[in-house]
Amino acid sequence: MKHGKKTTGRATASSKHQAGKQSEPGEPIPATVTSKSGAIKAKLPGALYVVATPIGNLGDISARALETLNNVDVIACEDTRVTGILLQRFAITTPMTPYHDHNAERARPQLIARLQEGAAVALVSDAGTPLISDPGYKLVRACADAGIACIPLPGPSALVAALSVAGLPTDQVLFAGFLPAKSGARRETVQGLKTLAATLVFYEAPQRITESLRDLAAVLGPRAAAVCRELSKMHEEIRRGTLAELAAAYEAGATARGEIVIVVAGAAVEQAAVDDAEIDAALRDALATMSVRDAAETVAQALNQPKRQIYARALVLGKK
């Protein structure tokens, strides 16, 4: 069955016990159904609604997320106790069903069957955006294969929150999830990322932060990095420095409690591979038709070189 019609917002009598039942054209519009909180319940079109939830501050939930969680037939969540706290806070009484790594193989076909009957199902994780180091990928894949619409409700994610404050380039980013817990495997994984120009993002557990930073420093060298801890929570902290400086700070006893994202500058690849003669030739060409500033910018971008250095050289060549 194909889904994907946008919600009209029109309230019908569909209740959670009538999952998927739609009003027929011409049918009298039944009484509005309200939840315990008094919010109007409106039947949503059958689809999987992938809903981002706060990573700390409950105020970060979106109005659309609340409306959707209130109106779907069921909420598939990692831990009903965790999601229960969120729902209680906003007086949402929609039933929950567990969907996590340990029951997914059993729960997925049941959810797909309900979706095929026309149910509106929300997928949430304990915090942040589902599928981002959280369950849900196989459920979305199964929906896609079955022609069931998947509707994203964007919102908080520690990945994006960390990038927004790390102070490192965001034009290219590689999200590497959690590093392996053992040092040997961790160094091997990091080695595989060493030549990438993209900014690297890792999720990390507080008990491993020092050793992970040490391994990152040992493999990647003196790169700029940021440790973003407890984002959007009371003890939020953004600590910046080189990888070795950050490792030293935690070794010296800096607080490492809570939830952590490590952001690391990408490799300055290819910069050493371009020789001065090549840069000069490119600059001379560019200076024939462009201002010093434009020529420097064009060449720096084309040869993936630091702008400041190329600009300095362009000034010299421009005067000759």
Ligand code: SAM
């Ligand atoms: N799906 C989530 C998201 O969109 O960010 C991530 C879930 S993953 C299981 C949990 C990890 O995300 C934590 O161990 C931590 O590395 C990171 N994280 C989650 N909330 C965070 C926060 N408030 N501050 C910093 N890191 C956070």
